[in-house]
Amino acid sequence: MSTVTREQTVVDSVEKRLYIGGEWRDARGGGTLEVEDPATAEPLCEVADGTPEDALDALAAAHETQREWAAVPPIERGEILRRAFEKIMQRQEELALLMTLEMGKPLAESRAEIAYAAEFFRWFSGEATRIEGYYKVAGNGAGRVLTMKQPVGPSILITPWNFPMAMGTRKIGPAVAAGCTMVVKPAKQTPLSMLALAQILEESGLPGGVLNVITSSSSGAVMEPLIKDPRARKLSFTGSTEVGRVLIAQAADQVLKVSMELGGNAPFLIFEDADLDAAVEGALLAKMRNIGEACTSANRFHVAGAVADEFAEKLARRMGELKVGRGTEEDVKVGPLIDDSQRSKVDELVRDALSKGATAVVGGERLDGAGYFYKPTVLAGVPDDARVLREEIFGPVAPITAFESEEEAVARANDTEYGLVAYVYTRDFKRAMRVIEGLETGMVGLNQGMVSNAGAPFGGVKQSGIGREGGHEGVEEFLETKYVAVNMD
Numbered sequence: 001m002s003t004v005t006r007e008q009t010v011v012d013s014v015e016k017r018l019y020i021g022g023e024w025r026d027a028r029g030g031g032t033l034e035v036e037d038p039a040t041a042e043p044l045c046e047v048a049d050g051t052p053e054d055a056l057d058a059l060a061a062a063h064e065t066q067r068e069w070a071a072v073p074p075i076e077r078g079e080i081l082r083r084a085f086e087k088i089m090q091r092q093e094e095l096a097l098l099m100t101l102e103m104g105k106p107l108a109e110s111r112a113e114i115a116y117a118a119e120f121f122r123w124f125s126g127e128a129t130r131i132e133g134y135y136k137v138a139g140n141g142a143g144r145v146l147t148m149k150q151p152v153g154p155s156i157l158i159t160p161w162n163f164p165m166a167m168g169t170r171k172i173g174p175a176v177a178a179g180c181t182m183v184v185k186p187a188k189q190t191p192l193s194m195l196a197l198a199q200i201l202e203e204s205g206l207p208g209g210v211l212n213v214i215t216s217s218s219s220g221a222v223m224e225p226l227i228k229d230p231r232a233r234k235l236s237f238t239g240s241t242e243v244g245r246v247l248i249a250q251a252a253d254q255v256l257k258v259s260m261e262l263g264g265n266a267p268f269l270i271f272e273d274a275d276l277d278a279a280v281e282g283a284l285l286a287k288m289r290n291i292g293e294a295c296t297s298a299n300r301f302h303v304a305g306a307v308a309d310e311f312a313e314k315l316a317r318r319m320g321e322l323k324v325g326r327g328t329e330e331d332v333k334v335g336p337l338i339d340d341s342q343r344s345k346v347d348e349l350v351r352d353a354l355s356k357g358a359t360a361v362v363g364g365e366r367l368d369g370a371g372y373f374y375k376p377t378v379l380a381g382v383p384d385d386a387r388v389l390r391e392e393i394f395g396p397v398a399p400i401t402a403f404e405s406e407e408e409a410v411a412r413a414n415d416t417e418y419g420l421v422a423y424v425y426t427r428d429f430k431r432a433m434r435v436i437e438g439l440e441t442g443m444v445g446l447n448q449g450m451v452s453n454a455g456a457p458f459g460g461v462k463q464s465g466i467g468r469e470g471g472h473e474g475v476e477e478f479l480e481t482k483y484v485a486v487n488m489d
């Protein structure tokens with residue numbers, strides 16, 4: 001079978017319609033939305049372009065199914081997730097190809113995301129049976145305190161394009177485990193992975209109405225009526241801080257329980273005593289995973305003055321070796337950015353830094369030709385007023401600045417409104433603990449360039465978000481605690 005045929009077969013195998021109340025159906029009015037391959041800027045296919053009325057139908061289905069679904073035994077809810085985990089892994093290759101086609105990341109990274117995404121279902125399949133309250137003697141000895149956990153109710157889940165499947169399973173997994181029904185809206189650039197996931201959950205026995213999927217080109221108009229509808233009880237969003245702020249305001253209308261996984265500006269600290277080669281490899285992973293289009297992406301490298309030049313040179317050598325190209329080619333390590341506006345934003349940040357005195361040790365420009373490619377770039381001597389140190393880059397650009405003391409390193413790391421993740425490289429354990437205690441972030445990678453793990457609480461502080469996904473904490477986001485005061489007189 002030729003490559004073209006295989007790509008087409010994989011795209012053709014996915015449902016392109018809305019999934020509402022267990023039925024696949026066209027958008028009202030029959031509108032469609034074009035999905036593009038960012039490596040070629042050519043159209044891949046069209047999917048249903050959902051309207052606000054479609055979205056309200058989806059919420060109605062979720063609302064009608066909520067009571068029945070909450071009564072399904074936890075072990076059965078867990079088994080559905082476990083079956084879906086198995087099916088995702090059986091189809092890892094085709095799902096990876098689908099993701100690369102709509103999002104651009106290299107195939108090896110898509111395979112890794114599929115495995116990571118599936119892991120959330122395996123993890124939450126177990127968590128479904130570990131939802132528990134407690135019973136205790138009241139402080140005055142007279143009564144008893146009893147707590148029970150109950151599903152929060154119909155949930156609205158909104159996911160971004162950069163991890164089209166993992167950001168979905170990280171929300172759907174705990175919602176299923178907790179006994180919540182849901183309406184999911186993937187990003188318009190990457191609806192196919194979510195539609196494929198819905199098909200897998202359907203085949204795994206998830207009852208109709210529990211999961212409803214709306215694809216749409218007009219996210220604001222379609223989601224606002226849902227967020228303000230009294231039938232919705234929860235909003236879980238992953239995306240930019242800018243949109244997150246708007247959604248928090250909308251959620252205030254019905255006082256929804258909210259979870260927000262927002263933007264980041266991750267500092268990567270390298271101390272003089274660090275294993276520099278290990279730091280370079282960690283930096284490469286933290287910077288280049290997902291072509292730099294990750295909320296956890298290292299956005300700023302703060303390096304001890306004594307080793308800053310050596311680090312810049314070593315990182316530039318490794319970045320310069322990475323092959324850039326279409327993600328479907330096996331040896332490609334850097335795919336295209338998601339679209340032209342993202343590439344222009346990355347280029348603008350690089351131009352700004354260069355104009356203020358930074359040096360491009362490698363890269364520093366876009367690649368000519370079709371697709372939205374940008375050269376892996378290392379910028380040294382980046383001045384404090386450069387925008388690249390303040391704004392989320394979301395591209396393959398590594399800005400480096402030097403520090404002279406531990407205090408300065410921590411102060412620089414914290415000098416941002418974001419607080420998602422930080423990376424620390426040092427061999428001095430006491431220093432590591434001092435620095436980590438001082439960092440204003442929800443997560444820290446200590447001598448490692450990646451923190452993602454289905455069994456760990458992922459999330460940020462400050463303007464990087466509210467709540468945690470994954471770990472034991474993930475399911476709590478979809479539960480309410482009911483306290484019962486028991487009279488023992």
Ligand code: NAP
Pocket residue numbers: 158159160161162163167185186187188189216217218219220221223224238239240241243244246247260261262263264294295296392420460464465
């Ligand atoms: P985005 O523009 O905020 O969009 C995220 C999602 O929200 C998409 O589905 C988008 O739909 C939808 N959306 C946009 N405007 C909306 C509105 N007014 N009402 C309802 N929904 C709306 O973010 P993005 O560019 O897709 O993703 C990149 C951002 O996500 C980065 O800032 C990154 O740091 C963040 N992120 C955070 C985490 C984390 O866990 N903290 C993980 C991954 C990504 P359409 O695109 O279809 O309009």
